[in-house]
Amino acid sequence: MPGEHFREGFVDADGFRVRYLEAGSGTPLVCIHGGGGLRLSAAHDLLSAKHRVIAFEMPGFGASPENTRSQSTEDLARCMSEAISKLGVGRYNLMGTSFGSKVALWMAVQQPDPVEAIVLMSPAAIREREGPVPTRVSPQEAAKLMYAHPERHRGSPPPPALVAKHAALTSRLLGPPRDPPFEAKLAQLKQEVLVLFGTEDKVTPAEGAYLFREALANCHIMLVYDAAHAIDADRPEALEAVVTDFLIRKEQFIVRDQSDLIHN
Amino acid sequence: MKASLFCNSQYIGAAPNDVWPLSGKYFDADAGVHSMRTVLDQFKLADELGFDWLAVAEHHYSPFSLCPNPMLMAAAVSQVTSRAKIAVLGPTIPILNPVRVAEELAMVDLLSGGRLIAGLMRGTANEYVTYNHNPGESRERFAESLKLIKRCWSENEPFGWAGRYYDYRTISIWPRPVQRPSPPIYISASSPESGEFAAQNEIGVGFAFTTIPHAKKAAEHYRSCAKAVGWEPSPDKIIYRALYHLADTDEEAFAGMATLPPRIALANQNRGVFEGARKSGYFGADFAGQTTRNAKRDLSERIELGQVIVGSPETALKQIRRIRDEVGAGVIDFVVGVQLGGKTMHSIELLGAKVLPVMREF
Numbered sequence: 252m253p254g255e256h257f258r259e260g261f262v263d264a265d266g267f268r269v270r271y272l273e274a275g276s277g278t279p280l281v282c283i284h285g286g287g288g289l290r291l292s293a294a295h296d297l298l299s300a301k302h303r304v305i306a307f308e309m310p311g312f313g314a315s316p317e318n319t320r321s322q323s324t325e326d327l328a329r330c331m332s333e334a335i336s337k338l339g340v341g342r343y344n345l346m347g348t349s350f351g352s353k354v355a356l357w358m359a360v361q362q363p364d365p366v367e368a369i370v371l372m373s374p375a376a377i378r379e380r381e382g383p384v385p386t387r388v389s390p391q392e393a394a395k396l397m398y399a400h401p402e403r404h405r406g407s408p409p410p411p412a413l414v415a416k417h418a419a420l421t422s423r424l425l426g427p428p429r430d431p432p433f434e435a436k437l438a439q440l441k442q443e444v445l446v447l448f449g450t451e452d453k454v455t456p457a458e459g460a461y462l463f464r465e466a467l468a469n470c471h472i473m474l475v476y477d478a479a480h481a482i483d484a485d486r487p488e489a490l491e492a493v494v495t496d497f498l499i500r501k502e503q504f505i506v507r508d509q510s511d512l513i514h515n
Numbered sequence: 516m517k518a519s520l521f522c523n524s525q526y527i528g529a530a531p532n533d534v535w536p537l538s539g540k541y542f543d544a545d546a547g548v549h550s551m552r553t554v555l556d557q558f559k560l561a562d563e564l565g566f567d568w569l570a571v572a573e574h575h576y577s578p579f580s581l582c583p584n585p586m587l588m589a590a591a592v593s594q595v596t597s598r599a600k601i602a603v604l605g606p607t608i609p610i611l612n613p614v615r616v617a618e619e620l621a622m623v624d625l626l627s628g629g630r631l632i633a634g635l636m637r638g639t640a641n642e643y644v645t646y647n648h649n650p651g652e653s654r655e656r657f658a659e660s661l662k663l664i665k666r667c668w669s670e671n672e673p674f675g676w677a678g679r680y681y682d683y684r685t686i687s688i689w690p691r692p693v694q695r696p697s698p699p700i701y702i703s704a705s706s707p708e709s710g711e712f713a714a715q716n717e718i719g720v721g722f723a724f725t726t727i728p729h730a731k732k733a734a735e736h737y738r739s740c741a742k743a744v745g746w747e748p749s750p751d752k753i754i755y756r757a758l759y760h761l762a763d764t765d766e767e768a769f770a771g772m773a774t775l776p777p778r779i780a781l782a783n784q785n786r787g788v789f790e791g792a793r794k795s796g797y798f799g800a801d802f803a804g805q806t807t808r809n810a811k812r813d814l815s816e817r818i819e820l821g822q823v824i825v826g827s828p829e830t831a832l833k834q835i836r837r838i839r840d841e842v843g844a845g846v847i848d849f850v851v852g853v854q855l856g857g858k859t860m861h862s863i864e865l866l867g868a869k870v871l872p873v874m875r876e877f
Contacts, residue, residue, distance in 0.1 A: 447677075450662060450666075457670075460672055464672045464673075471675065472673065472674040473675040473676070473684075474666065474674055474675065474677065475677045476663070476676060476677060476681075477659070477679065486677065489679075492677070493675070504684060505685045506684075
């Protein structure tokens, strides 16, 4: 099972008891999950070999009590930044997935200094239009939206009550596809941002990549072939390789540093 | 129906036609230059006669074709013609750099003022030996390369590609094609896998060096796969390629075509290539179908099977009608079968003047 070697912890922040899963050492990589809640994948395992991965569960997701207090992704961002600070983490890299991409970007806007670089995976932060949402369709349809090859992913779907709880929370907090005040704030971010889209993703399709290029000063688009919305589950090795290279070399990651020599 | 003229840029000179790869010692530069001039003359004539398409293709290491880069040939054709579409049928994309293919095809579309038809091919087994690729991975590479080429044309922002077989960190091609969002795309669909792939991607198909019964089955499969995903291909989406030679009378035409030695497919000219490709899994689910199409046959049998169109214009029209009726193809890609100087030019004239106006009404 993915995430088996992650250890569970809890930290109090903004009046919530926030759960997190952690593994690995090195520069911290803080992961903010998508609208389906915290679910570790093979990509998290691979990333934890080179980074200290801290994957938070935001208040109201998973087994945590219903969250009626947070009114926006801005509120969730404040809570997450406080949780990181309480853990004694200094500078960190930040990865936000789907719904979590908006939370992650707010974190960087609110407190830019500790954020080293940003990775957005299948980001829902800016969308051309409302698309299908995996938590609002049948489990079979959700699997087709999440995975390019659903038949390769065994494992039971999450319980309907949990899916409904997540759907209610994310639809209340995510905001409209286009959010001009939010987008205007993104222009001030100085960090390098890697934005990943699956070529088969219908939830946050790659056709919306230009929106991030327009909003962010230092934005690098990467299309992950044969991946749907859950890039980390569909192409974990490809995802880990490009994310790690980007986090180490930032904007220089476009220059190949592996040798092309075949034999000496 | 539409008519396409395909000159495969064969070497017009003395050289063995049953060895792959063939030694360069047989190559004569003057004959090479003459071969290239001949191709351009024939395309120029076909353009003047009103052919709908002019087609070029990619082959390596053989006098069968002096065109290892069809985009280069298409660029040359674009400068001596003015109205026919230029059908690049096509680059063998799994053995090429997809970004380079997207760039070169965009150049051809620009140089021709938007006349490009982009056939993207998997190629025969021997082509994989050319640049040392595993033929067993050809379908996966093909699918990924096709998707990447289309994205190169459609994506305005610089993007990276984390693929299975292709890995790029930033792509933003210049120039872009004239035709948006992309030039018309065709793939070869003689195998059931490719027919299904074309249907799913809503692109056109071509059947090359096939037989009428085989193409009929493959076209039916393509149409039924398309129906299953909710669309219906127009006849224009199906290209049927056949070798041809016309003359004023059947006798003259047969005499001309009879100068052509029996065709041995390039992949069958080398025992190592054929066996190695078979073991790699290159042939896929339809090994028998793919290999029998290339079997050695005499001329009369090839005519009967629809591999060759030969005779007077009247005789040719009957054969063309049969291809239309049985396969449902909307485009016939006529391969210049034999290079006989003036006789071949006359064969192109007859096709343009006597056959083309009639088959347009089919």
